[in-house]
Amino acid sequence: MALVPYEESAEMGLQKFHKPLATFSANHTIQIRQDWRQLGVAAVVWDAAVVLATYLEMGAVELRGRSAVELGAGTGLVGIVAALLGAQVTITDRKVALEFLKSNVEANLPLHVQPRAVVKELTWGQDLGSFSPGEFDLILGADIIYLEETFADLLQTLVHLCGSQSVILLACRIRYERDSNFLAMLERQFTVSKVHYDPEKDVHVYKAQKRSQREGL
Numbered sequence: 001m002a003l004v005p006y007e008e009s010a011e012m013g014l015q016k017f018h019k020p021l022a023t024f025s026a027n028h029t030i031q032i033r034q035d036w037r038q039l040g041v042a043a044v045v046w047d048a049a050v051v052l053a054t055y056l057e058m059g060a061v062e063l064r065g066r067s068a069v070e071l072g073a074g075t076g077l078v079g080i081v082a083a084l085l086g087a088q089v090t091i092t093d094r095k096v097a098l099e100f101l102k103s104n105v106e107a108n109l110p111l112h113v114q115p116r117a118v119v120k121e122l123t124w125g126q127d128l129g130s131f132s133p134g135e136f137d138l139i140l141g142a143d144i145i146y147l148e149e150t151f152a153d154l155l156q157t158l159v160h161l162c163g164s165q166s167v168i169l170l171a172c173r174i175r176y177e178r179d180s181n182f183l184a185m186l187e188r189q190f191t192v193s194k195v196h197y198d199p200e201k202d203v204h205v206y207k208a209q210k211r212s213q214r215e216g217l
Helices: 036-043 047-057 077-084 095-108 148-161 177-187
Strands: 021-025 029-033 067-071 088-093 117-121 136-142 162-172 190-198 203-210
Touching: 029 077, 029 095, 047 077, 047 136, 047 162, 047 190, 047 203, 067 077, 067 148, 077 088, 077 095, 077 117, 077 136, 088 095, 095 117, 136 148, 148 162, 148 177, 162 190, 177 190, 177 203
Parallel strands: 067 088, 067 136, 088 117, 136 162
Antiparallel strands: 021 029, 162 203, 190 203
16 A cells, blocks of 8 residues: 555645644555654655655565665655664664654654664764664665755765665655755765656656765776
């Protein structure tokens, strides 16, 4: 069953972000608590998260038994879906968002699945010592490409977390030239391809893998 909003409304602009709950129907009903007033952009469900979670649920990537990390998780929707699909997931964000993130994870994962999900602090470029280089099979990010001043730290983080066989999946809407600039930065160290596009939400999903040393020569 596809991951879709449980109740589709005609609300415009940012109004939907002020709703206390965003509900989705997948193999399980997922109710994501939102808190725009307290945490702003970190505490609402963005379209890119819905698209990436849907892409995972389509079975395009094998998740069962794989290690995954979600960067800038916000509400945790993508990491929650990955855990429900069998991955061992580390769901990360900045310290200020962790309590809120953890509440969503615990509310939406059955008790027998909760051991597969860990909520952990990660500020890009700063907390990398807490993670082993190349630790994860899969790195997930939804709508994390939007602040140009974070691009260098985000790239450093991706390089650190990726091993030679790791796969990065980034879902984003290309709003501005700077968004394309980040993809160009990414392509200097990773092989990047577009693997999915949702025309209704205008969201792209990009897959990236580390270039081999031979490719860089």
